[in-house]
Amino acid sequence: MPTLEMSNPAALPADWRDFVALTKPRVMYLVVFTGLCGLLAAPAMPPLVLGFTAILCIALGAGACGALNQWYEADIDAKMRRTANRPLPAGRMDREAALHFGVGLGAFSVLLMGLATNWLAAALLAASILFYVLIYTVWLKPRTAQNIVIGGAAGAFPPLIGWVAATGQVATLPVLLFAIIFLWTPPHFWALSLFVRSDYAAAGIPMLPVVSGPETTRRQIFIYTLPMVAAAIAPWPLALTGAVYGISAAVLSFVFLVLAGRVAANRATEPADMGPEKHLFAYSVFYLFALFAVLVADRWLA
Missing domain, CATH: 1.10.357.140 (UbiA prenyltransferase)
Structure with a gap:
């Protein structure tokens, strides 16, 4: 300690x-x-x-x-x-x-x-x-x-x-924004931790790749991506945003889901072979920036 x-x-x-x-x-x-x-x-x-x-x-x-x-x-x-x-x-x-x-x-x-x-x-x-x-x-x-x-x-x-x-005051839309980031964090951070897990192991930090291994971590990344996608698209059918946000969120989330699927299918154990994990980590940062930027654009265009 x-x-x-x-x-x-x-x-x-x-x-x-x-x-x-x-x-x-x-x-x-x-x-x-x-x-x-x-x-x-x-x-x-x-x-x-x-x-x-x-x-x-x-x-x-x-x-x-x-x-x-x-x-x-x-x-x-x-x-x-x-x-x-x-x-x-x-x-x-x-x-x-x-x-x-x-x-x-x-x-x-x-x-x-x-x-x-x-x-x-x-x-x-x-x-x-x-x-x-x-x-x-x-x-x-x-x-x-x-x-x-x-x-x-x-x-x-x-x-x-x-x-x-x-x-x-608090409203439904910002609560959904909270949920999006909350659900986005595990796949974002676990993608990073997969190719730096030796650091966490050396420091004694029980990150999921260290405790449960890469296969379980990759599966969890895909599982958490599913509710994240649902939360990201939800403001549109709930009539909290317009089509600009809804369509953009669907496209951005589809790409995220595909990349998470590639991570789930990867069996590499060495960081040099973890291209899908690195791609997902990089895209996850862009995803959140783009999603929130489109939200603001949608609200201001309404």
């Missing part, structure tokens, strides 16, 4: 780039984008400055999650090749600084969201941060192969938060 000791007692002074790296900016792009789409798809638009502030708060909240995750998992990150050069395991920052940065960023984002928009949006933002840090990072990730299934809820909050920041 991680301790409060520094991974490297001779830590070098951190600069601004290390604090940016703590926020996991590559992950933040998708979080901010889906939050923005939730806000833009809402029936009522807040003033520009308040809308910008709401998205800024979502970004800061996501950054807080990244910083606290890296604070807690510094020892684990040091054991994995793809994370060993992060500020903490590389010894460029001490863990106390990362902890204070993450807590301060999270508290500020929630307070600012409440003051700028409404306290329901602030409460959802706080819930997403606490869920990611306490439920996923601290409890689920080191204990169960189903960590990403339940923990995926943390990344599903942004469109719901964006909608509530604009309207002050």
Whole structure:
């Protein structure tokens, strides 16, 4: 279990780039984008400055999650090749600084969201941060192969938060957007974990490919893709969106399903032979961006 000791007692002074790296900016792009789409798809638009502030708060909240995750998992990150050069395991920052940065960023984002928009949006933002840090990072990730299934809820909050920041209330469409990301997370993340499973095995993290093997993981990827496709298309027959979104969602989801089928049929055990998994992982990122972009276009064209 991680301790409060520094991974490297001779830590070098951190600069601004290390604090940016703590926020996991590559992950933040998708979080901010889906939050923005939730806000833009809402029936009522807040003033520009308040809308910008709401998205800024979502970004800061996501950054807080990244910083606290890296604070807690510094020892684990040091054991994995793809994370060993992060500020903490590389010894460029001490863990106390990362902890204070993450807590301060999270508290500020929630307070600012409440003051700028409404306290329901602030409460959802706080819930997403606490869920990611306490439920996923601290409890689920080191204990169960189903960590990403339940923990995926943390990344599903942004469109719901964006909608509530604009309207002050929850509605069916943002709940479906939450469900789409929640169901999208396992196939997206398991596709990645299949070709980096040696890292997770070395760090002792019970990801599904490590615990149950590639065959079971590939089958689960396909199984989770089915309800994700249903949730993605559902807004159209429920008359929550128009044909622009509905047809686009059907086409995008069909491609996702085909790629998930290719993954399920693959029997490779070496990362070099896991082309279908790499293709699905890359497409899954494009899929979510495209799906939410089409949603906003559909709402604005209506």
